[in-house]
Amino acid sequence: MTEDQVFILAILAAAAAMFLWGRWRHDMVALAALLAGVVAGVVPAADAFAGFAHPAVITVACVLVLSHGLQASGVIDILTERVLPEAAGPTLAIAAVTGLAAILSAFMNNVGALALLMPVALQMAARQNLPPGKVLMPLAFGSILGGMTTLIGTPPNLIVSSFRSGLGNASFSMFDFTPVGLAVAAAGLGFVALVGWRLVPARKGAGAEEFDTGAYLTEARVSDKAKAVGMTLREIERVLDEADAQIVGLVRREFRVTAPNPARKVQAGDILIIEAEPKALAAVLSTLNLTLEEAVTDQKGETEKAEGAAEAAALPEDILLREIAVLPNSVLAGRSASDIRLRSTYGINLLAISRQGQRSIARLRTMPIQPGDVLLMQGTPDAIADFAAQCGGVPLAERSLRLPDSRQAFIAAAIMLASVGSAAVGLLPAAISFAGGVLASMAFRTVSPRRVYDAVDWPVIVLLGALIPVAEAMATTGTADLIARLLLDGVARGHAIVALGLILVVTMTLSDFMNNAATAAVMCPIAIGTANSMGASADPFLMAVAVGASCAFLTPIGHQNNTLILGPGGFRFGDYWKLGLPLEVIVVAVALPMLLLVWPL
Incomplete structure (x- = not known):
């Protein structure tokens, strides 16, 4: 040799x-x-x-x-x-x-x-x-x-x-x-x-009904004396990280914002929509001096499915849950929700990840995404569709017929x-x-x-x-x-x-x-x-x-x-x-x- x-x-x-x-x-x-x-x-x-x-x-x-x-x-x-x-x-x-x-x-x-x-x-x-x-x-x-x-x-x-x-x-x-x-x-x-x-x-x-988030979606009001007043959402989420909690929405003057920008500053009277494990919920509220506005999920402490929790949260009609399968060679591979700035860039929330049959919400913002994962996303249909198209994902939902121009369809087939x-x-x-x-x-x-x-x-x-x-x-x-x-x-x-x-x-x-x-x-x-x-x-x-x-x-x-x-x-x-x-x-x-x-x- x-x-x-x-x-x-x-x-x-x-x-x-x-x-x-x-x-x-x-x-x-x-x-x-x-x-x-x-x-x-x-x-x-x-x-x-x-x-x-x-x-x-x-x-x-x-x-x-x-x-x-x-x-x-x-x-x-x-x-x-x-x-x-x-x-x-x-x-x-x-x-x-x-x-x-x-x-x-x-x-x-x-x-x-x-x-x-x-x-x-x-x-x-x-x-x-x-x-x-x-x-x-x-x-x-x-x-x-x-x-x-x-x-x-x-x-x-x-x-x-x-x-x-x-x-x-x-x-x-x-x-x-x-x-x-x-x-x-x-x-x-x-x-x-x-x-x-x-x-x-x-x-x-990994349909939405199968994502067991194991978490409450809770509305917490920011009182005048709350530590959260004047803090940015990013700063608050650093505190929430310790309890595996995340902010999925904000209500200000009756106007609801889904996936609010992390740079937004919190004001007195705001209502934060927080997703947290039931055992950690009390610690989350006391740490920031937040007042429980209204528990969104079952008061008996039963874990809710993500779909049910989202419905109970009374989201606007144009806000929905959709599963996105991550394509091989997607730009998402190896990156986390924080890396791609889901909220500030696309205006959507990541609620859960399914990987080889195992579903989790723990540390979602820092969990590296892998090809084949199914992401449970929350946002408007257009925002989720744009995210899927730009980042290499397949929306797992029934598609309507996409035929913007029958002439173009004929030309594309003829060229091939x-x-x-x-x-x-x-x-x-x-x-x-x-x-x-x-x-x-x-x-x-x-x-x-x-x-x-x-x-x-x-x-x-x-x-x-x-x-x-x-x-x-x-x-x-x-x-x-x-x-x-x-x-x-x-x-x-x-x-x-x-x-x-x-x-x-x-x-x-x-x-x-x-x-x-x-x-x-x-x-x-x-x-x-x-x-x-x-x-x-x-x-x-x-x-x-x-x-x-x-x-x-x-x-x-x-x-x-x-x-x-x-x-x-x-x-x-x-x-x-x-x-x-x-x-x-x-x-x-x-x-x-x-x-x-x-x-x-």
Whole structure:
């Protein structure tokens, strides 16, 4: 083993450990791996950022923008209204929603497709009297399965295609992935709809009625001699922190302010709406010399649900409670309510957080928010909607049809179809075709030019751009061939079919714990090295990587969609394998013979 091979293996091992640890975001890990490769001399400094100009990276960014155009124009809402059955049993309803998710994911961002259909799925679960997770997990898995059917369906397919072009061959075309991917997706969707949804653990979701705040909402009047007079709300909340209490509203001269600005000074005669644990309520009032105006909740001391407490607080009609699911890569991740200044910036309150089925209000202002959390927000509909759109959250409520302009919806659909068509028939390379689609979207205003860059998932772009040179270093240093020989000699023992199955299973296993794009970038050089060592075509091995990287069903961290349903479904880490494991067995059973049939060794 050469020195360069030792360096690149050490870098990849450290990167894999960091991906699994999850403390750093995946784009940070990828960038650190790239810089380490440059310092170690295995990645030429002149080529360090060449990955950002790679066609696969450009295509991913453009597809994200076009997906945003489909969402904003109302195209998806029309499909949802016309395709999903209003009255059907659970099997047919789940089959319909997962099938639609798979179709959408073949041509748009998987996370975007899931986010659009989640409110519909929750409404469907309520109508069928099912726990929300029974619909959400099939929906998430269906969107993942659909992504493997086309070139643009998921970033791993684009990465695999780019490695094929690096061999001197043409890149995979738009529908080269379809024969194998469609067979696997059809088998997986059939299993999920007929049998699989019954295997999903029945957990309570994080609806507002399920948030047990364990707290009183109490009105406390500020008397003339109260210590609170002249203090800002921020100063008062520092005192309330000791009792895990918070101010959720203020009444001044009969005018009620929800989520008052922390810089506002308290005056005599003001009424503070305080949320506090029952045991701590007396201490809160005495510390600030506040007078109990009127207990908002049950005087018997019974803990009230957040929804009931809010109703009892006699909030204005335009103030409501709404649950927001935090998207992967949301700007909220790792930040607290205090960090993002919820009240002063958005005019809303954070009342509770649900995380993996555990609900809490303790230290909400300083609790770091995580992807998959469900936030119970209080505020006006417009304020909550603006917050969700700007910060990367999905409102978990029934959506009305969003069709601001039927002409725009038609144009957005036509642009996507034209982009896909020109790439599919080879009229233009995929990156050029979709870049043209983005330009058309901006020209016809289906995507606002001001918001076009907001539609791009930049952490994914950085991940791809940084890892492509590192993955190429595996090939140039001979590390990929070394790993391939070890796999062949130790496990496959010269059998090509066994080697192909091994590549598929190893890729699937890594994808359950690592970002799928990172998994594809690491496994492609190994797949090519394995094929070269056996004197076989690289195509079936690359396709095995594409399928394996897209099939992360065992954990909530393997795919962004799995993370997104964690809170709304009330799931725990170990709930995924109960449906995911048999689904992955089906994937291997269908994919392996299809790979051999469509892409002969």
